[in-house]
Amino acid sequence: MTREVVAQALTCCRQYTPDWLIFRKFLKACSFLALWMTMGLFLKSPCGICAQNDCVMSAGAKGVKSVTLELGGKSPIIIFEDSNMKNAIKATLMANFLSQGQVCSSGTRVFVQHSIAKKFLELLVDATKKLKIGDPFAEDTTVGATIHEAHAEKVLSYITAAKDEGTTILCGGERVLMPGKLAGGWYLSPAVVVNCMDNMKVVREEVFGSLACVLEFETEEEAIKRANNTDFGLAGAVFTKFPLILLYMY
Known part of the structure; x- marks a missing residue:
């Protein structure tokens, strides 16, 4: 002992x-x-x-x-048009849906360059729908339960608020009723949200749930300015094959 x-x-x-x-x-x-x-x-x-x-x-x-303080986050992911799309999709899934989004450093503001946004969203939604919701002890499960009912209701309230503010839910954002021993658990389908504005509640506040907000941008300067427009500052990621962009953003 x-x-x-x-x-x-x-x-x-x-x-x-x-x-x-x-x-x-x-x-x-x-x-x-x-x-x-x-x-x-x-x-x-x-x-x-x-x-x-x-x-x-x-x-x-x-x-x-x-x-020492960890103050939560609303971390940005910035994905440029020259990035490896496959890697960017994998990272977005992990950054938003790992542990049902209950991670302080989750990259929940996903900034995607306009020229690739349509293709990116198609792939992201397809990959998100393939995530398996189930027993967290099962090897093939990728989405488990939200920690408890009260928090699940809070996450769902952000989905409702997002809809009220004019966003579009491309997939997910609902409670999934599971059978057998999982019955009664608060399983939520991972949500991808578009038509988001920087001043919306769902973009400004930490949801701490499986909810990814996808926002489009045109230029590096715009991406930097909007990514930094937050009360939080915990993590961030940039996807590009161009070293000078990384140096510039650093």
């Missing part, structure tokens, strides 16, 4: 995070998903939305504790 203890915190809501959990002096790392507690170490490392992390950083300052 070691002095480390791993405990599960079943909420990511600040009002349900007691002060003793933040201020405990033997806290090694604090996460809204897991607590790593070791006597004498003073590191806080939470994962969650910005408002929650404000509270943790303030608490850490009072005890002069080191603080």
Whole structure:
């Protein structure tokens, strides 16, 4: 046995995070998903939305504790017309639908150059529809269940909001009722959303679910400006075969 203890915190809501959990002096790392507690170490490392992390950083300052923050993301993927389409499709699938989109660094704003957008969307939608929803322990399953009902409902509410704002859902965005031992699980079909605008809720906010927003662009300058137009800053990717584009964007 070691002095480390791993405990599960079943909420990511600040009002349900007691002060003793933040201020405990033997806290090694604090996460809204897991607590790593070791006597004498003073590191806080939470994962969650910005408002929650404000509270943790303030608490850490009072005890002069080191603080590392992962603030969530709305990360961009930029796909240029000269890119390897096959690789770009694979990356988009992984960046949006891995772990049902429940990944902080998910690349959920997919910027595609206008000249290849039609072909890209055809391939992306076809590949997305082929993803198998099922038992996560099965070798051929590529989509498992959303963590719980409340979060699944939240993801579905973003789908509804996207429709209300005028987007088009090319595929997915619905609950899938599974048979047998999987019955009652909250399985959602991965969604590809187009006709998106940068100021839309579904584009601005972190959904944390299987929902990819595809946006078209014309020039490198436009792509950079729009990719950086976010309150988050966690990850990003660029697909091109032209080294000078990478140097320019860097």
